[in-house]
Amino acid sequence: MLKKISKYWWCQMLGWSAYFALNWFYYYTLDKSVVQLSDFINLLIFIALGILATHLFRTLINKRNWVTYNSERQILLFFAMVAGTSVTVYISYNSLMYFVYKYKQEDLVRALISPFVISFIWWMIYYIWHYIERNRSSQVDQLKLETTVKELELKTIKAQLNPHFIFNALNSIRALVDENPQRARTAITELSNILRSSMQSEKAETVSLENELNIVKDYLALEHIRFEERLNVQYDIDPDTLELQVPPMMLQTLVENAIKHGISRIISGGSVYINSSLKGMQHVITIENTGQIIENSINGHGFGLQSTRQRLGLLFGSRASFEIRNKDEHTVEATVVMPLL
Structure with a gap:
């Protein structure tokens, strides 16, 4: 009663x-x-x-x-x-x-x-x-809302390692088995690292930039097998930023976007430039790639890019920002700005 x-x-x-x-x-x-x-x-x-x-x-x-x-x-x-x-x-x-x-x-x-x-x-x-x-x-x-959103985003981001990339990587590895067995074994390790990181990304809200860069390097190494001389990669990483925290798989998603919607559409290929630096109390990551954003195309509105904006908003609020634009007639620039934790 x-x-x-x-x-x-x-x-x-x-x-x-x-x-x-x-x-x-x-x-x-x-x-x-x-x-x-x-x-x-x-x-x-x-x-x-x-x-x-x-x-x-x-x-x-x-x-x-x-x-x-x-x-x-x-x-x-x-x-x-x-x-x-x-x-x-x-x-x-x-x-x-x-x-x-x-x-x-x-x-x-x-x-x-x-x-x-x-x-x-x-x-x-x-x-x-x-x-x-x-x-x-x-x-x-x-x-509850943030947890639900993060879970959905992370699950979808894992799916962003789309079958096309996996199939292309496996085909490239198969071609190397007879031609260069040692490189084939290395490529299998690189692919397994990427898949492992994708599966583990839901266990943490952030990872160090150094860990994220290792995954990106594995990813680009696999893509280099497919594109060969058509893909040129440059890194400009401030050592002071390697221990800074970033959302898991964010950098890999942006680099994949650069390859998929930039380099792969150009017969002669192109370059990907990855920069990480400190500007005052902010951590700035810039990714430049050969190509152009076509208005109303997926480049500016794809789920991977929308997910990047949403995760930055959840983790850092209005203190973080993400922008992707045509830097000039031949280059696309994606910029992520995050506060120092």
């Missing part, structure tokens, strides 16, 4: 019981006058009216969905509830006192002090409680 009572009513009962106990303690210890039965009844009437008034006003603001109000309106609503509750208790209590005892309160200000103080304390506790609850609920929902 007790389990069915809501937290709200538990707080009502405990709060008003504490108020009753404090008043009774005052009557018996500090107040020198004789306590009569009518004092006990009057106190119970005041408490009953307090419970009724606070509950009615609470029901009113819940029906009007006050939770959605902004901070300024919340403050105004708070004082309106305090004033409304205290005036309601004062009028109803004094009306009953006049009806039963023919007693009329002469000092209006003094008579309002007690209902006002009680109402102020009641609504202050109520607002603080709901403020904490809303924040906690919002944080939990946000964490």
Whole structure:
């Protein structure tokens, strides 16, 4: 039976019981006058009216969905509830006192002090409680949303190591088996490293740039088997950035995008330039490749690129950015800016 009572009513009962106990303690210890039965009844009437008034006003603001109000309106609503509750208790209590005892309160200000103080304390506790609850609920929902998004992104990113790349790599390895067995064995190791990193990427939110670069080098080594002299790769990596954290498979996704939508579409091939540097309190990664972004093409709106933006937003918020553009008539530039953790 007790389990069915809501937290709200538990707080009502405990709060008003504490108020009753404090008043009774005052009557018996500090107040020198004789306590009569009518004092006990009057106190119970005041408490009953307090419970009724606070509950009615609470029901009113819940029906009007006050939770959605902004901070300024919340403050105004708070004082309106305090004033409304205290005036309601004062009028109803004094009306009953006049009806039963023919007693009329002469000092209006003094008579309002007690209902006002009680109402102020009641609504202050109520607002603080709901403020904490809303924040906690919002944080939990946000964490659940971020976790879901990250899981979906990571699963899709693993799929971004698309079958075409794997088939091309396997065909290249098969061609090397007789021609260059040692290189074929190395290529198999490079492919297994990439697949292993793809499977393990969901276990961590970030990895070091050095680890990410190792995967990119394995990936480009496999692509070099296919493109041979048509693919030229250059690295310009600041050693101070190697231990910095980046989203897993992000760099590999951007390099794959450069190969797939840039180099592979040019008969003569082209170059991929990878730069990592520090600029103030920011870590900047730049990938340049031969090619051009065609308006409304997948280059600017593919899932891999959208996923990169979303993951950067989840990890760093507005402090991180991602941009891909045509640097000139022959080069595409992708730039990732992340804050130093």
